[in-house]
Amino acid sequence: MATRHVRNLAVDTLDGPHQAARRAQLELVTDRVTPLTLAREQTLPVHDSLTSLFPDGALRRGTIVGVGGVGATSLALAVAAGPSAAGSWTAFVGGTDIGLVAAGEHGVALERLLVVDPEPSVWSPTVAALIGAVDMIVISPKHRLRERDARRIGSRLRERGSVLVSIGSQWPVGADVQLDIAESQWCGIGVGHGVLQSRKVTITGSGRGAAARLRSLDVLLPGPGGGPRTIATVD
Amino acid sequence: MITPVRTLVAWCPDWPVVATGVPLDEPSAVLLANRVIAASPEARVHGVVRGLRRRAAQARCPELSVHDRDEAKEARLFEPVVAVLDDITPRVEVARPGVCALVSQGPSRYFGGEEVVAGLVRERMVEVVAGRTDVRVGVADGPFAAELVARAADPIRLVPPGTTAEFLAPMNIGVLERPDLADVLCRLGIRTLGAFAQLPATDVLARFGREGQGAHRLASGLDERLPDARQPPVDWSVSAEIDPPADRIDRVAFVARSIADELHRRLGRDGVTCVRVGIRAETEHGEELIRFWRHEGMLSDAAVADRVRWQLDGWLNGSAVSRPSGGITRLALVPDELIAATGRQLGFWGGETEADQRAVRVAARLQGQLGTDAVLVPEFHGGRHCHEQLTLIPTATVELAGRSLDPGDKTAPWPGSLPAPSPTRLLPDPMVVEILDEGGVVIEVTGRGLLSSPPAQLIVKGHRKAVVGWSGPWPIDERWWDVETYRRQARLQLVTADGQALLVVLEAGVWRVTAQWD
Numbered sequence A: 001m002a003t004r005h006v007r008n009l010a011v012d013t014l015d016g017p018h019q020a021a022r023r024a025q026l027e028l029v030t031d032r033v034t035p036l037t038l039a040r041e042q043t044l045p046v047h048d049s050l051t052s053l054f055p056d057g058a059l060r061r062g063t064i065v066g067v068g069g070v071g072a073t074s075l076a077l078a079v080a081a082g083p084s085a086a087g088s089w090t091a092f093v094g095g096t097d098i099g100l101v102a103a104g105e106h107g108v109a110l111e112r113l114l115v116v117d118p119e120p121s122v123w124s125p126t127v128a129a130l131i132g133a134v135d136m137i138v139i140s141p142k143h144r145l146r147e148r149d150a151r152r153i154g155s156r157l158r159e160r161g162s163v164l165v166s167i168g169s170q171w172p173v174g175a176d177v178q179l180d181i182a183e184s185q186w187c188g189i190g191v192g193h194g195v196l197q198s199r200k201v202t203i204t205g206s207g208r209g210a211a212a213r214l215r216s217l218d219v220l221l222p223g224p225g226g227g228p229r230t231i232a233t234v235d
Numbered sequence B: 001m002i003t004p005v006r007t008l009v010a011w012c013p014d015w016p017v018v019a020t021g022v023p024l025d026e027p028s029a030v031l032l033a034n035r036v037i038a039a040s041p042e043a044r045v046h047g048v049v050r051g052l053r054r055r056a057a058q059a060r061c062p063e064l065s066v067h068d069r070d071e072a073k074e075a076r077l078f079e080p081v082v083a084v085l086d087d088i089t090p091r092v093e094v095a096r097p098g099v100c101a102l103v104s105q106g107p108s109r110y111f112g113g114e115e116v117v118a119g120l121v122r123e124r125m126v127e128v129v130a131g132r133t134d135v136r137v138g139v140a141d142g143p144f145a146a147e148l149v150a151r152a153a154d155p156i157r158l159v160p161p162g163t164t165a166e167f168l169a170p171m172n173i174g175v176l177e178r179p180d181l182a183d184v185l186c187r188l189g190i191r192t193l194g195a196f197a198q199l200p201a202t203d204v205l206a207r208f209g210r211e212g213q214g215a216h217r218l219a220s221g222l223d224e225r226l227p228d229a230r231q232p233p234v235d236w237s238v239s240a241e242i243d244p245p246a247d248r249i250d251r252v253a254f255v256a257r258s259i260a261d262e263l264h265r266r267l268g269r270d271g272v273t274c275v276r277v278g279i280r281a282e283t284e285h286g287e288e289l290i291r292f293w294r295h296e297g298m299l300s301d302a303a304v305a306d307r308v309r310w311q312l313d314g315w316l317n318g319s320a321v322s323r324p325s326g327g328i329t330r331l332a333l334v335p336d337e338l339i340a341a342t343g344r345q346l347g348f349w350g351g352e353t354e355a356d357q358r359a360v361r362v363a364a365r366l367q368g369q370l371g372t373d374a375v376l377v378p379e380f381h382g383g384r385h386c387h388e389q390l391t392l393i394p395t396a397t398v399e400l401a402g403r404s405l406d407p408g409d410k411t412a413p414w415p416g417s418l419p420a421p422s423p424t425r426l427l428p429d430p431m432v433v434e435i436l437d438e439g440g441v442v443i444e445v446t447g448r449g450l451l452s453s454p455p456a457q458l459i460v461k462g463h464r465k466a467v468v469g470w471s472g473p474w475p476i477d478e479r480w481w482d483v484e485t486y487r488r489q490a491r492l493q494l495v496t497a498d499g500q501a502l503l504v505v506l507e508a509g510v511w512r513v514t515a516q517w518d
Helices: A002-011 A019-033 A048-053 A072-085 A100-106 A120-130 A147-160 B015-019 B041-045 B054-060 B071-087 B105-111 B114-129 B143-152 B164-168 B179-187 B193-197 B201-219 B249-269 B301-316 B354-370
Strands: A064-068 A090-093 A113-116 A136-139 A163-167 A177-189 A194-207 A215-220 B006-011 B028-032 B035-039 B065-068 B092-096 B099-103 B136-141 B156-158 B238-246 B272-283 B288-294 B328-340 B375-380 B390-394 B425-436 B457-460 B463-478 B487-496 B501-507 B510-517
Touching: A048 A072, A048 A215, A064 A072, A072 A090, A072 A100, A072 A136, A072 A163, A072 A177, A072 A194, A090 A120, A100 B390, A113 A120, A113 B354, A120 A136, A120 A147, A120 B354, A147 A163, A177 B463, A177 B487, A194 B463, A194 B487, B006 B105, B006 B114, B006 B143, B015 B028, B015 B035, B015 B071, B028 B041, B035 B041, B035 B054, B054 B065, B071 B092, B071 B099, B071 B114, B071 B301, B099 B105, B099 B143, B105 B114, B114 B136, B114 B156, B136 B143, B136 B164, B143 B156, B143 B164, B164 B193, B179 B201, B193 B201, B238 B249, B249 B272, B249 B301, B249 B328, B272 B301, B288 B301, B301 B328, B354 B375, B425 B501
Parallel strands: A064 A163, A064 A177, A090 A113, A090 A136, A136 A163, B028 B065, B092 B288, B136 B156
Antiparallel strands: A113 B375, A177 A194, A194 A215, B006 B099, B006 B136, B028 B035, B092 B099, B238 B328, B272 B288, B272 B328, B375 B390, B425 B457, B425 B510, B457 B463, B463 B487, B487 B501, B501 B510
16 A cells, blocks of 8 residues: 555655645655554663563663562672663662672673662652663662552653563563572582582562563573573583 | 965963962962863972872972862853953954964954954053063964964964964874874874875775864864854844843853853754854943854853853953953853854764663753752772762762773772672661571671671671571771771671572671662
């Protein structure tokens, strides 16, 4: 249908009296041929060892990732590291106690990191301001988030395409992808000898839509040196 | 080929030092971000050069007095020096405090030759500078070459028209002030502007982009940009009425900021940018003050706002002669020498990207809402504890866009620091805990740095947790030479039955959890 319109217009463009009508037709056509991108095409990369936890193997823009369990901070940093290493900016909201050295070891680009610690009263506006301006927002709220604010943040995320990673407490209206550390086991440290080297964790994933399928992954988090590491590659 | 405009540059050496008010025969240095950016001749004799760290500079010259850079003050003190040139030509432009330029053609025709004008300029300026520093004057084709001539002058030097390229040829490539480019060229064996100028212009453009092209044109004695500067139509200037008339800098500065934004937006909309901007103020008694500022790296809105503030500061707090007799009623910015905004090639030298710009904007916005110190960025600090290696500093103190975080020598070996992985949570208020052995006896660390007995239980806020793994203790005896920051600690890594890994520190007989591998 669109093709036919275009052909008609091409034949008699400069014909006078019906110009306004043609212009309207042309606008209709431009609307129809506007390129369309599917949500799954708008993604941010994740660390190679974590791809199996996400539908499409990447972080879908505009989604909320909830992380929980013992080792949640480490997992949040690992999730943020993928986009950060690829050139995105990251913001920690309320995470002034997150170890920056550890963040660097996990692969978060420290030169593209902002840290904000707003009061609870201005917490939501701060997060809202960051959405769209930075690609990854890592939050660890110390206060209870109202459901209304959570919904508003969610819709703003979908509109602007940033990804929010929420550490610890459950996201009030349910996260799009929920990752929990079910089991963890430290390696390298004994009773009176050795040193903390790596942690073998079992991450279970659930969520909404394409992420609803239950899945689980064993991975070293942190691996030797800090970042996440698939178990197969470690001897 | 079109040669650049004959330009006269007057340079007051060591202006940042002069602005501190310290006589030049005393050793002193001006620092920006802990690096020397200017030093008095007396300090230079002792080997204090640009780029040195504060400590290194003080080591070379112990009696050195150091000052932080105050650009506003530099500009304010420079204003009366520039003001005396207004009789010679109305179009004096300030490149930065300490350096001003004027187009020499008009005045030299009027006064009878470039030499006469140069002499006159120097004479007038020396009078105002009054022995605080020298004044050097150079005349050449284009402002870039003219400034280099002024630096080589003693005290006046004229490079005849058309011979600027020959004058520039033996100069070191570093004078282009493009460290990345200079670095690459040096490695290619190109060390002088002459050698660089001999490269084919098309090849330079192909390899180094617009930035390289500009540098190549400068090295060849041409204007940095192709001569497509257009005269702006009048209505591109922006202005604001100030009512009631303002005679204090803070009130005008507020207006300055908003019209600088407006100018930037208006130029951006038309796809142009300006390299020179005129700042015009009208007072309630009908006086009109105008001064031009030039900036080679294109003027951003913040840069324009800064310059307006400095300029007004110079006018309002200057000498009685140049000070306006009444409050300022109208402030205008007149963009001059507009060029097409071709955009900078983003990311070629790891520079600014679009994501950077968005982040910079949101940081500025949040600073406005939450306070200047609310938005923080990491910075290498150096230390053996994980909370010391990187610290958070306000974004206002760094250049966010295209930032590269360079640890420098701050990751130099810190014996006693713990190996990676580092803890992911650092407790702001370390939690006091008790560590007990099998028999319920509190564990201590002996003078030899050993545990009195192996730990078995950890008591956190009354809750008992079994210890399943531990390692240490690693003693640390820091800064014993300083009473205030002296620290003697023993550190222990603990893994509890619930899978948590903790860093506990014994200091003054008390165990505290300072960090957690969450």
